[in-house]
Amino acid sequence: MRLLHTVPPPAENLRVVLVATRNPLNMGAAARAMSNFGFLHLRVVRPWEPAFREARSAVDAGQVLSAAEQYDSVAEAVADCSLVVGTTAVGPRELEHPVHSLPQAGGLIRTQLAGGRVALLFGSEKTGLSNVDLSHCHWLLRIPTRQEHRSMNLGQAVAVCLYELARDAGVTLVAGQPTDLAEAGQQERFTALLLEALAASGFTKPRTARATEEKVRRMVRRLALPADDVETWTGMLRKMLARMRAGEP
Amino acid sequence: MRLLHTVPPPAENLRVVLVATRNPLNMGAAARAMSNFGFLHLRVVRPWEPAFREARSAVDAGQVLSAAEQYDSVAEAVADCSLVVGTTAVGPRELEHPVHSLPQAGGLIRTQLAGGRVALLFGSEKTGLSNVDLSHCHWLLRIPTRQEHRSMNLGQAVAVCLYELARDAGVTLVAGQPTDLAEAGQQERFTALLLEALAASGFTKPRTARATEEKVRRMVRRLALPADDVETWTGMLRKMLARMRAGEP
Numbered sequence: 251m252r253l254l255h256t257v258p259p260p261a262e263n264l265r266v267v268l269v270a271t272r273n274p275l276n277m278g279a280a281a282r283a284m285s286n287f288g289f290l291h292l293r294v295v296r297p298w299e300p301a302f303r304e305a306r307s308a309v310d311a312g313q314v315l316s317a318a319e320q321y322d323s324v325a326e327a328v329a330d331c332s333l334v335v336g337t338t339a340v341g342p343r344e345l346e347h348p349v350h351s352l353p354q355a356g357g358l359i360r361t362q363l364a365g366g367r368v369a370l371l372f373g374s375e376k377t378g379l380s381n382v383d384l385s386h387c388h389w390l391l392r393i394p395t396r397q398e399h400r401s402m403n404l405g406q407a408v409a410v411c412l413y414e415l416a417r418d419a420g421v422t423l424v425a426g427q428p429t430d431l432a433e434a435g436q437q438e439r440f441t442a443l444l445l446e447a448l449a450a451s452g453f454t455k456p457r458t459a460r461a462t463e464e465k466v467r468r469m470v471r472r473l474a475l476p477a478d479d480v481e482t483w484t485g486m487l488r489k490m491l492a493r494m495r496a497g498e499p
Numbered sequence: 500m501r502l503l504h505t506v507p508p509p510a511e512n513l514r515v516v517l518v519a520t521r522n523p524l525n526m527g528a529a530a531r532a533m534s535n536f537g538f539l540h541l542r543v544v545r546p547w548e549p550a551f552r553e554a555r556s557a558v559d560a561g562q563v564l565s566a567a568e569q570y571d572s573v574a575e576a577v578a579d580c581s582l583v584v585g586t587t588a589v590g591p592r593e594l595e596h597p598v599h600s601l602p603q604a605g606g607l608i609r610t611q612l613a614g615g616r617v618a619l620l621f622g623s624e625k626t627g628l629s630n631v632d633l634s635h636c637h638w639l640l641r642i643p644t645r646q647e648h649r650s651m652n653l654g655q656a657v658a659v660c661l662y663e664l665a666r667d668a669g670v671t672l673v674a675g676q677p678t679d680l681a682e683a684g685q686q687e688r689f690t691a692l693l694l695e696a697l698a699a700s701g702f703t704k705p706r707t708a709r710a711t712e713e714k715v716r717r718m719v720r721r722l723a724l725p726a727d728d729v730e731t732w733t734g735m736l737r738k739m740l741a742r743m744r745a746g747e748p
Contacts, residue, residue, distance in 0.1 A: 275524070279652055279654075279655060282648075282651075282652055282655070283651070283652070283655055285645075285647075285648045286642075286644040286645065286648050286649070286650075286651050286655075287644060287645065288645045352662075353666055353667070393535075393662070394665060394666070395535040395536060396534075396535065396536065396537045398534075399531075399534045399535050399561075400535070401535075402531070402532070402535050402658070403528055403531055403532070403654070403658075405528075405652070405654070405655060406528060406531070406532055406535075406654060406655055406658035407658075409651070409652075409655035409656075409658055409659050410658050410659055410662045413601075413642070413659045413662065413663075414662075416643065417602055417643070418602075444735075447739055448735060448738075448739075450739075450742065451735070451738040451739040451741070451742040452738060452742060453734070453735055453738040453739070469728050469731065469732070472725050472728060473722045473723065473724065473725075473728075474721070474722060474723040475722065476721050476722075479718050479721060479722075482718065483718070485702070486693075486697060486700070486702055489697070489700040489701060489702040490696055490697075490699075490700040490702070490739050490743060492700070493699065493700040493701060493743045493746065494739065494742045494743055494746065496746060497742065497743065497745060497746010
């Protein structure tokens with residue numbers, strides 16, 4: 251049975267995360283679109299400092315920019331979010347993540363917003379999100395631009411995504427709670443422990459440790475680790491790691 | 500893999516009309532969004548001349564700006580269009596025109612585009628469309644921004660409107676399917692190996708082994724293990740188990 255409620259989109263739960271943004275005008279434009287559509291929580295990761303200062307001091311910077319939180323890494327910026335979505339202009343074939351077109355992605359994000367925080371990541375103007383940034387994402391979102399001119403201006407991309415999220419002013423919820431997923435911080439702690447265990451077991455080769463790390467992080471994100479289970483999984487891993495170390499010469 | 504079709508929306512029939520635009524960056528941004536979404540016909544009415552020259556000479560101005568047609572009046576710019584829609588940030592009560600919210604307006608415009616040219620008007624950054632400009636419009640379109648901050652940046656407003664027009668138009672790009680999950684047999688092999696590893700690590704207590712087994716099996720099923728990853732997860736676990744056993748007395 252489907253029970254449909256119509257509630258205002260839980261805009262409170264969205265975190266717009268700008269990663270390594272360089273242009274103050276783009277930061278300002280992103281913040282303005284956020285204010286237009288009622289998503290007020292901005293996080294910036296490693297912004298180009300002069301740009302961030304300039305954007306914050308702009309006349310019309312307003313509430314969103316002055317309340318923006320600054321982080322040194324994507325990991326920290328998404329630590330309290332249970333869904334992390336990256337934006338990309340790249341086609342599906344080049345990527346190892348599932349990619350949803352914005353109209354579909356909007357529905358998935360709205361559903362998740364009803365139950366927990368969602369981070370929506372936008373990369374730098376020139377290079378987009380790096381592979382390391384992407385390894386923190388559960389899946390990617392692509393705005394359906396045409397093949398011949400895929401890459402959007404950052405401020406416009408933010409506006410279009412937030413419009414899509416606000417579009418159906420009422421969110422349609424389907425009965426049967428989606429499982430609460432572990433927060434990104436818990437997932438990352440599990441990942442870190444797993445990497446230690448893989449090193450101790452000899453699975454990780456020193457030469458390819460870096461690639462293994464990204465691969466493992468993506469694999470953990472592809473699991474739907476439930477919030478209720480993550481501590482048990484972590485405890486199991488800790489026990490195995492202790493046993494492996496006990497046996498070391 | 501699902502088949503991707505790209506049926507172009509009848510984008511050929513849309514005329515984006517910028518009226519009395521003053522900021523070259525906004526003109527450039529509007530043109531870029533048009534190119535992103537495949538609406539290539541720009542008309543400008545009484546632009547501030549230096550701005551128009553600057554926008555046209557910008558490095559990335561591209562096809563849309565260089566092909567833009569210039570007019571002295573809205574009347575001339577919309578003369579060959581069968582539907583003329585104005586954009587406004589103002590609420591309905593102040594206006595004498597019917598106002599449709601963008602999601603509805605998009606459907607009306609798409610229907611009309613199938614049969615004839617449609618002009619979509621955007622006013623100047625400061626004052627929007629004048630009453631005279633509005634008098635050429637059949638109806639108005641409002642982007643559903645929040646009451647407290649209605650007015651959008653021009654380039655972002657163009658991007659959002661064109662996204663809505665392109666949204667359903669068959670520009671559906673779905674990649675990376677909902678993940679294929681591991682088959683039950685693979686999940687069970689992973690579970691069996693995990694139980695061995697938990698026993699070897701000392702996590703499992705003999706007295707409660709039976710209950711642990713059921714609990715672990717349920718936890719593995721809740722993980723939603725992807726088919727593409729299950730062999731790697733199994734390999735990791737096998738390696739850890741071997742290391743734990745190597746250390747046993």
